[in-house]
Amino acid sequence: MLNNKKTLLSGITSTGKVTLANYIGAIKNIVALQNEYNTYVFIADLHALTLPIEPKVLEENRKNIYALLMACGVDTTKTTLFFQSDVMEHGLMNWLILTQTTIGELSRMTQFKDKSQKVRSSNGMETIPTGLLMYPTLMVGDILLYNADIIPVGIDQKQHVELTRNIVQRLNNKYKTDFKTPEPFIPKVGAKIMSLTEPTKKMSKSDINPKSSIYLLDDPNEAYKKIIKAVTDSEGKIYLSDEKPGIKNLLTIHSVLKNEDILKTESYFKNKNYGELKEEVAILVKNFLIDIQAKYKITINQVDQESKMGAQKARIIANQNLTKLMKGIGLNNESK
Ligand code: TYM
Numbered sequence: 001m002l003n004n005k006k007t008l009l010s011g012i013t014s015t016g017k018v019t020l021a022n023y024i025g026a027i028k029n030i031v032a033l034q035n036e037y038n039t040y041v042f043i044a045d046l047h048a049l050t051l052p053i054e055p056k057v058l059e060e061n062r063k064n065i066y067a068l069l070m071a072c073g074v075d076t077t078k079t080t081l082f083f084q085s086d087v088m089e090h091g092l093m094n095w096l097i098l099t100q101t102t103i104g105e106l107s108r109m110t111q112f113k114d115k116s117q118k119v120r121s122s123n124g125m126e127t128i129p130t131g132l133l134m135y136p137t138l139m140v141g142d143i144l145l146y147n148a149d150i151i152p153v154g155i156d157q158k159q160h161v162e163l164t165r166n167i168v169q170r171l172n173n174k175y176k177t178d179f180k181t182p183e184p185f186i187p188k189v190g191a192k193i194m195s196l197t198e199p200t201k202k203m204s205k206s207d208i209n210p211k212s213s214i215y216l217l218d219d220p221n222e223a224y225k226k227i228i229k230a231v232t233d234s235e236g237k238i239y240l241s242d243e244k245p246g247i248k249n250l251l252t253i254h255s256v257l258k259n260e261d262i263l264k265t266e267s268y269f270k271n272k273n274y275g276e277l278k279e280e281v282a283i284l285v286k287n288f289l290i291d292i293q294a295k296y297k298i299t300i301n302q303v304d305q306e307s308k309m310g311a312q313k314a315r316i317i318a319n320q321n322l323t324k325l326m327k328g329i330g331l332n333n334e335s336k
Contacts, residue, residue: 016205025154050131082310093141175328
């Protein structure tokens with residue numbers, strides 16, 4: 001796109017169903033920023049292969065996520081919305097980036113340590129899929145292919161964006177390329193939405209307990225019940241504190257869905273009890289899901305057509321940036 005706007009890029013992995021945490025941590029900000037930036041958003045279906053996944057499940061997840069992003073307000077007349085695997089450049093870029101990293105650098109990534117630990121404890125084996133280790137290089141490649149300035153993500157992805165920043169410096173020094181150094185865009189409120197059943201853990205679409213998360217395609221009445229049953233604490237007083245993760249989480253969800261300052265939310269609930277807080281949050285969440293799901297019924301029929309157009313647009317810029325790096329590295333026939 002030839003204009004003076006900066007570029008925004010973000011992705012959602014199709015390992016599971018989209019959660020309210022994905023909405024609050026990233027999607028809401030993408031929607032808010034898409035007018036200001038050349039915006040590229042994709043379903044990270046290649047990232048979804050880093051852990052075993054049934055083909056049918058993957059097929060369903062990726063389509064649902066595409067439609068949900070549109071239902072949440074990602075507007076395909078403003079945003080290039082596509083499937084990562086539709087743009088072949090992601091695979092080759094990943095290899096190029098991989099050759100610029102060390103095993104030490106990748107194995108120090110917190111998410112790699114957490115996920116590989118989980119794999120070990122679930123199957124008792126020492127076998128860790130290679131894809132888990134290479135996950136960040138694929139992500140660095142995603143960002144470089146669109147030469148993005150800003151990356152809206154939750155706090156859990158910050159380290160991967162920092163790795164991207166280091167690799168950009170490395171490439172620009174070594175190969176005299178001019179890739180931009182991306183900035184993470186992390187919301188001040190809602191950067192880490194917590195599990196409803198274990199509020200010291202983050203809410204995650206791969207959590208095996210479905211009660212821990214609100215999925216955007218949950219039955220709204222079931223979602224209501226999940227909030228009513230959310231684990232809190234026994235103090236009985238409502239205020240913001242890291243010592244009270246369950247209450248802080250409910251206040252955060254309320255504040256974000258109402259578009260209200262979190263301190264205002266805190267003072268509104270100051271003299272109320274936990275039951276009243278849960279009831280108000282549960283109703284907000286229920287109504288939010290009813291609204292999204294009504295839109296989803298329409299957008300799910302638009303995925304095939306929209307994703308083809310998205311991929312076509314994405315390929316153009318991805319190819320330009322891939323070619324730039326290939327030339328820098330020496331993988332070209334034309335003289336410089
Ligand atoms: P993923 O699919 O795990 O999550 C999608 C987005 O949701 C955010 N998020 C959260 N935010 C707040 N609270 C939480 N509990 C929470 N859980 C998840 C994530 O931070 C993310 O922004 N690797 C990425 C996808 C990706 C990507 C990229 C993102 C692939 N390539 C390039 C940005 C740029 C991921 O797995 O996100």
